[in-house]
Amino acid sequence: MNNKANEYDAVLDRIRALLEGPCDWTAAMATVSCELHHAFDSFHWTGFYRTVRPSHLQIGPYQGGHGCLDIPFEKGVCGKAATTGETQLVDDVTSFPGHIACSTSTISEIVVPVLSNGHVVAVLDVDSDLAANFDQTDRAYLELLCRELGDRFGAQAIGLIGD
Numbered sequence: 831m832n833n834k835a836n837e838y839d840a841v842l843d844r845i846r847a848l849l850e851g852p853c854d855w856t857a858a859m860a861t862v863s864c865e866l867h868h869a870f871d872s873f874h875w876t877g878f879y880r881t882v883r884p885s886h887l888q889i890g891p892y893q894g895g896h897g898c899l900d901i902p903f904e905k906g907v908c909g910k911a912a913t914t915g916e917t918q919l920v921d922d923v924t925s926f927p928g929h930i931a932c933s934t935s936t937i938s939e940i941v942v943p944v945l946s947n948g949h950v951v952a953v954l955d956v957d958s959d960l961a962a963n964f965d966q967t968d969r970a971y972l973e974l975l976c977r978e979l980g981d982r983f984g985a986q987a988i989g990l991i992g993d
């Protein structure tokens with residue numbers, strides 16, 4: 831097993847332990863952002879965009895520098911993940927049509943949807959200053975984490991989506 835997988839095993843265990851007690855969806859997203867962001871030096875923006883009304887994402891919670899506040903489903907890497915319900919793994923954001931540049935230093939990015947009953951309730955977005963920083967190990971662990979979040983908090987998250 832590679833070092834990255836070991837670090838993911840450790841950080842996912844920490845997250846599960848931290849979320850064991852009373853915890854709502856916002857507390858969970860804040861804790862996940864914090865733990866992931868500090869586990870990997872190569873993550874320079876780590877956080878969530880939530881579906882706040884049909885086909886519309888809004889920022890937070892997150893760790894890192896300022897990000898765009900609102901993203902319609904048809905825009906950017908986050909929007910693509912939200913529209914398709916599938917993980918987007920981008921080695922070089924300059925070659926992704928419609929990429930939204932919140933930080934000029936971002937080169938690679940992974941966006942994983944959080945699903946509940948087939949609805950995208952949020953996306954987890956991680957950006958890196960390094961080219962091609964994300965691989966199938968990141969995808970597998972972040973998808974596992976987002977499945978666990980959707981299973982536990984999905985109903986609560988759907989209840990927060992407005993008209």
Ligand code: SME
Nearest residue numbers: 897906907908929930932
């Ligand atoms: N780059 C993303 C926007 C979010 S920020 O990078 C924090 C996108 O294209 O969807």
